[in-house]
Amino acid sequence: MCPSKVAQGDERGWIVPIGGAENKNGDPRILARFVALAGGPRAEILVIPTASQLRDAGSRYAQLFGELGAQRVEVVDFQTRHDGHDPERLARIERASAIFFTGGNQLRLSSVLGGTPAAQLIRARNAAGITVGGSSAGAAILSEHMIAYGGEGACPRADSVHLAPGLGLTNRFLIDQHFRQRDRLGRLLAALAYNPFAVGIGLDEDTAAFIGPDNTLEVEGSGSVTVVDAGDLGFSSMADAGGRDPVCMLGLTLHVLIAGATFDLATRTASPGALLAERT
Amino acid sequence: MCPSKVAQGDERGWIVPIGGAENKNGDPRILARFVALAGGPRAEILVIPTASQLRDAGSRYAQLFGELGAQRVEVVDFQTRHDGHDPERLARIERASAIFFTGGNQLRLSSVLGGTPAAQLIRARNAAGITVGGSSAGAAILSEHMIAYGGEGACPRADSVHLAPGLGLTNRFLIDQHFRQRDRLGRLLAALAYNPFAVGIGLDEDTAAFIGPDNTLEVEGSGSVTVVDAGDLGFSSMADAGGRDPVCMLGLTLHVLIAGATFDLATRTASPGALLAERT
Numbered sequence: 254m255c256p257s258k259v260a261q262g263d264e265r266g267w268i269v270p271i272g273g274a275e276n277k278n279g280d281p282r283i284l285a286r287f288v289a290l291a292g293g294p295r296a297e298i299l300v301i302p303t304a305s306q307l308r309d310a311g312s313r314y315a316q317l318f319g320e321l322g323a324q325r326v327e328v329v330d331f332q333t334r335h336d337g338h339d340p341e342r343l344a345r346i347e348r349a350s351a352i353f354f355t356g357g358n359q360l361r362l363s364s365v366l367g368g369t370p371a372a373q374l375i376r377a378r379n380a381a382g383i384t385v386g387g388s389s390a391g392a393a394i395l396s397e398h399m400i401a402y403g404g405e406g407a408c409p410r411a412d413s414v415h416l417a418p419g420l421g422l423t424n425r426f427l428i429d430q431h432f433r434q435r436d437r438l439g440r441l442l443a444a445l446a447y448n449p450f451a452v453g454i455g456l457d458e459d460t461a462a463f464i465g466p467d468n469t470l471e472v473e474g475s476g477s478v479t480v481v482d483a484g485d486l487g488f489s490s491m492a493d494a495g496g497r498d499p500v501c502m503l504g505l506t507l508h509v510l511i512a513g514a515t516f517d518l519a520t521r522t523a524s525p526g527a528l529l530a531e532r533t
Numbered sequence: 534m535c536p537s538k539v540a541q542g543d544e545r546g547w548i549v550p551i552g553g554a555e556n557k558n559g560d561p562r563i564l565a566r567f568v569a570l571a572g573g574p575r576a577e578i579l580v581i582p583t584a585s586q587l588r589d590a591g592s593r594y595a596q597l598f599g600e601l602g603a604q605r606v607e608v609v610d611f612q613t614r615h616d617g618h619d620p621e622r623l624a625r626i627e628r629a630s631a632i633f634f635t636g637g638n639q640l641r642l643s644s645v646l647g648g649t650p651a652a653q654l655i656r657a658r659n660a661a662g663i664t665v666g667g668s669s670a671g672a673a674i675l676s677e678h679m680i681a682y683g684g685e686g687a688c689p690r691a692d693s694v695h696l697a698p699g700l701g702l703t704n705r706f707l708i709d710q711h712f713r714q715r716d717r718l719g720r721l722l723a724a725l726a727y728n729p730f731a732v733g734i735g736l737d738e739d740t741a742a743f744i745g746p747d748n749t750l751e752v753e754g755s756g757s758v759t760v761v762d763a764g765d766l767g768f769s770s771m772a773d774a775g776g777r778d779p780v781c782m783l784g785l786t787l788h789v790l791i792a793g794a795t796f797d798l799a800t801r802t803a804s805p806g807a808l809l810a811e812r813t
Contacts, residue, residue, distance in 0.1 A: 334729070334767055360727065361772035368730030368764060397677070398698050401727065416696045417727035418678050447640065447681065447697035449614070450648030484648060487614055492641035 256397075256422055257373075257380035264466040266351075266379045268422050269386030270395050272430040272456030273356055275474065277317055283461045283474050284314075288321040290384045290463075291351030296323035299349035303331045303365055304357030304390040314355060337369025346374050351384040354391025360401050362394040363417055372420060379422050389430050392456060397424035403440035409502060411494035414440040416447070425468060425518055427453045432479060434458050441481060446491035446500050449483035452518060460512075468518040471526060472510045480516050480523060482506040536677075536702060537653075537660035544746040546631075546659045548702050549666030550675055552710040552736030553636055555754065557597055563741045563754050564594075568601040570664045570743075571631030576603035579629035583611045583645055584637030584670040594635060617649025626654045631664040634671030640681050642674040643697055652700060659702050669710050672736060677704035683720035689782060691774035694720040696727070705748060705798055707733045712759060714738050721761060726771035726780050729763030732798060740792075748798040751806060752790045760796050760803060762786040 259265050267290050275283045291298050298318050302311030311328035318326045329345050331337055346352065352375060354362065366372045379385045385395065393399050399419030404410065429441045432455035441453045454462055457476030464470040472478045487504035494500045508516060513527030539545045547570050555563045571578050578598050582591030591608035598606045609625050611617055626632065632655060634642065646652045659665045665675065673679050679699030684690065709721045712735035721733045734742055737756030744750040752758045767784035774780050788796060793807030 358772050363728040364726060364769050364771045367728030368766075372730065398696075412695070415692070416678075416698075417724075418696070418730060419728070444697075446644060448643040448647030448699070450652070450698060486648075489644050491644045492638050 256424060257376040259380045263381055266382045267384040267466065268379070268395055268464040269384060269461055270392030270428045270430070270454070270456060271386065271388040271461040272392065272432060272458050272476065273389035274431070274458035275388055275461070276459050281317065281321065283459070284317055285321050286463065286473055287351065287353065287384065287386055288318055288323050291323065294322055294324055295350065297325045297348060297350045298323050299345055299352045300326060300328045300355065301331065301352065302328060302355045304359060304362045304394070305355050306357060310355040310357065314353060331365050331371065334365055334369060337366055337371040343370060343374055346371060346378060349378070349383065351386070352378070354387030354394055356389030356391055359390040359393040359399055359419070360417065362390065363399060363419060366420070367418065376421060385422055392428055392430050394420045395422045396426055396428050397421040398427055398444070398451065400427065400429050400440065400444060403437070403443070405436045406439040407436065408439045409442035409446055409500040410439060411443070411491065411498045411500060412496055414443040416444060423464065425451060426464070427451045429453070429455045432457050433476065438479065442502060442505070443491070443500060445481060445483040446489040446502055449486045449489070452521070453481035453483070455479035455481070469515055470518070471515045472512050474512060478510045480508040480510060482521055484521055536704060537656040539660045543661055546662045547664040547746070548659065548675055548744040549664060549741055550672030550708045550710070550734070550736060551666065551668040551741040552672065552712060552738050552756065553669035554711070554738035555668055555741065556739050561597065561601065563739070564597055565601050566743065566753055567631065567633065567664070567666055568598055568603050571603065574602055574604055575630065577605045577628060577630045578603050579625055579632045580606060580608045580635065581611065581632065582608060582635045584639060584642045584674070585635050586637060590635045590637065594633060611645050611651065614645055614649060617646055617651040623650060623654055626651060626658060629658070629663065631666070632658070634667030634674055636669030636671055639670040639673040639679055639699070640697065642670060643679060643699060646700070647698065656701060665702055672708055672710050674700045675702045676706055676708050677701040678707055678724070678731065680707065680709050680720065680724060683717070683723070685716045686719040687716065688719045689722035689726055689780040690719060691723070691771065691778045691780060692776055694723040696724060703744065705731060706744070707731045709733070709735045712737050713756065718759065722782060722785070723771070723780060725761060725763040726769045726782055729766045729769070732801070733761035733763070735759035735761070749795055750798070751795045752792050754792060758790045760788040760790060762801055764801055
């Protein structure tokens with residue numbers, strides 16, 4: 254489930270995790286930007302509502318994307334693992350200019366789609382340039398190491414997070430959502446303590462990280478994105494902790510980004526980005 | 534933490550997870566085969582005892598590998614994350630013909646080494662052809678998705694396994710150890726239920742999987758290797774299960790391999806291998 258190889262001359266497509274509960278009516282700037290990346294008036298967006306158990310999860314996004322100017326929106330559900338092999342569904346993935354996963358339960362996405370031709374094709378299409386995004390559970394599924402579920406609170410505890418393999422569009426970020434609203438800093442830190450190789454991004458509701466082909470992310474929306482870089486972590490006590498024990502972590506780097514600010518994974522630097530440009 | 538790219542003309546080195554408690558005196562066939570893969574009389578083996586809190590964990594293996602004919606064995610511990618940046622230690626990784634991780638706690642390995650230049654270099658060296666193996670915790674760390682800890686029992690339960698990112702030499706196998714001795718089928722199945730893309734291998738004590746450059750594994754040792762292939766999994770109830778709930782999984786393929794038998798990941802087929810050859 255590692256990212257598909259980007260062919261020479263190609264650029265990977267954008268990866269767009271959204272923290273859930275994004276503004277859908279008054280000021281849908283996140284979804285509008287997603288439609289623009291999908292091709293604007295030429296956008297052909299495939300909505301996958303598999304994470305959800307609500308009947309209208311897909312059709313609601315289909316209507317929104319249509320109102321925001323997409324040329325065509327299709328809703329394709331995967332109810333069984335067999336559906337991940339269905340030629341008709343694969344053909345729809347093949348012709349989409351962008352793919353969007355709704356919220357719900359990320360374990361439904363990984364347990365239904367994981368290891369199927371549909372999952373492979375979505376990775377391949379992202380590597381070939383199309384945009385893939387999702388909200389809440391649809392954001393969690395995008396990375397290689399997915400937070401499946403966990404506890405609340407700001408302090409990392411030994412048992413506060415359950416990871417599962419995700420879709421694997423990126424293996425550089427650990428993604429969490431409803432971040433401030435559900436008090437999830439602790440579980441994101443616990444996941445980083447397991448293995449500090451990745452960068453953690455905690456997405457508030459109505460807030461998205463637009464991760465470009467160059468692995469620079471830019472924030473959009475009304476909340477913040479908390480970036481936790483464990484690259485300089487000097488020490489953690491995770492290996493010695495058990496159960497609800499709090500975990501000691503020394504030397505984390507933290508950035509709180511709002512709309513316009515950026516984080517460059519290659520250099521591991523945060524920048525005010527458009528915030529500074531607006532001021533000058 | 535995905536596997537390093539294998540350069541054109543190169544072959545990835547062997548990956549050798551051992552289920553723990555391997556025979557060290559009477560009939561050390563697993564360790565002898567490891568030394569042979571490391572170059573036999575030209576072997577320069579680096580032992581990493583970081584998982585263990587026993588003082589002699591490394592020196593014991595050093596003595597054994599020496600007795601089995603290795604030219605040179607060095608023990609290099611990584612006690613802190615700072616050690617993962619130490620040029621002297623990196624130089625030793627650079628010149629080793631094989632690397633061996635002792636048992637202990639796999640979260641110590643991932644939390645100390647994860648994301649450091651040492652972890653990157655070990656992946657790169659394996660991609661360039663050197664053998665990397667380990668026993669127990671040292672086996673768990675080898676894969677991309679590592680079983681950090683979990684419960685006992687044959688039945689998969691929603692909360693029976695905790696995954697963490699491992700060293701990432703392979704992302705095709707999920708590895709578990711002390712398999713029969715600690716009754717771990719359930720937790721391996723639970724990990725596969727999260728996302729059925731990988732193949733699970735459960736290693737009994739004194740039993741190893743020798744995974745070749747072509748991703749065919751061959752079993753060595755006195756116990757068995759249980760291979761669980763979820764590629765044809767038709768259904769799992771993981772997404773709807775919680776806590777200690779048992780998980781329904783339909784359509785798993787199971788192979789129990791003993792010494793000489795093989796499993797080819799490319800074709801997902803098991804073969805009696807040397808067992809059949811011996812008979813004819």
